[in-house]
Amino acid sequence: YISTPFSRAAADFLNDIGVSAFKIGSGECNHVPLIRHIASFGRPIIMSTGMQTIDGMRPSVKALDDSGVDYALLECTNLYPSPPEIVSLQGITELKSAFPRAVIGFSDHSIGPEMALSAVALGACILERHFTDTRYRKGPDISCSMDPAELKFLIDRSREIHTALHNPKVRTAPEEDVYRFARGSMVADRDLPAGHVVTPSDIWARRPGSGEISVQHFDRLVGAKLTRAVKRNQQLLWSDLDGVKPQANS
Structure with a gap:
């Protein structure tokens, strides 16, 4: 005491x-x-x-x-x-x-x-x-x-x-499964032909967040030319976009 x-x-x-x-x-x-x-x-x-x-x-x-x-x-x-x-x-x-x-x-x-x-x-x-x-x-x-x-x-x-x-503002390991489900991945919002130049109305983000391209990259996709045809709701890949460099999701 x-x-x-x-x-x-x-x-x-x-x-x-x-x-x-x-x-x-x-x-x-x-x-x-x-x-x-x-x-x-x-x-x-x-x-x-x-x-x-x-x-x-x-x-x-x-x-x-x-x-x-x-x-x-x-x-x-x-x-x-x-x-x-x-x-x-x-x-x-x-x-x-x-x-x-x-x-x-x-x-x-x-x-x-x-x-x-x-x-x-x-x-x-x-x-x-x-x-x-x-x-x-x-x-x-x-x-x-x-x-x-x-x-x-x-x-x-x-x-x-x-x-x-004392916990910093980071995504923790136990949140990873939730992150992959809850975040949106960039998808085609309608069927698009190869060579099409992407406009804001052509794309959207939908769950799950398991795709290559996160919604945070929405603006980078606008104006890019598609290297292949994609279907509505198909998750987009960096290789689908001519001239757009891959970037990690965060």
């Missing part, structure tokens, strides 16, 4: 018992002397940034940079619970832009998983939520705490979003 010290004595105690990292709460986010003291232990630091502007945080972040420790900054709204009208998802992108060395996360006090999951899609790599074994308990933060089932949902869905977030 890790813990949040509010004083030098508490920080020293946590250091003595060997915590693996330190948490700095939003209330101490601008407490540069305490931040320096905690950073002197050389362990990673996670700092919440609620109630702070980007410029107001710069001295604290500089102290972390100067110490050389690894650190994360969490966007946070310090109201329990936090309604969407005051939650700042934009703060995640602003933190990423202002402090590129930091790992960026989200300390969420809203009700439900929506804000936290949205934060992951914006690049948050750490999620912090209050947790309770049952939300039938009484307490100041129970309304924005998650029970075991809710926390499991958040963990599972955030991992899925994080995985998908």
Whole structure:
């Protein structure tokens, strides 16, 4: 576990018992002397940034940079619970832009998983939520705490979003069968004789996409002379078109 010290004595105690990292709460986010003291232990630091502007945080972040420790900054709204009208998802992108060395996360006090999951899609790599074994308990933060089932949902869905977030815009191998069926191949739209000069009304694209010429090459075919006669709905080949160089489909 890790813990949040509010004083030098508490920080020293946590250091003595060997915590693996330190948490700095939003209330101490601008407490540069305490931040320096905690950073002197050389362990990673996670700092919440609620109630702070980007410029107001710069001295604290500089102290972390100067110490050389690894650190994360969490966007946070310090109201329990936090309604969407005051939650700042934009703060995640602003933190990423202002402090590129930091790992960026989200300390969420809203009700439900929506804000936290949205934060992951914006690049948050750490999620912090209050947790309770049952939300039938009484307490100041129970309304924005998650029970075991809710926390499991958040963990599972955030991992899925994080995985998908890193996938580039490409056609994947499992999509190949769908691609070959769903895309259109260039065909003759009526019977055409050899030597005919192709016009836009002579050709069209129809499924499946298994033909040599994809619909994306429609304009290249217009004006070409046919090297052989073709029937309506017959898939066209590059060799059917005089003077048109073959080109790969994408």
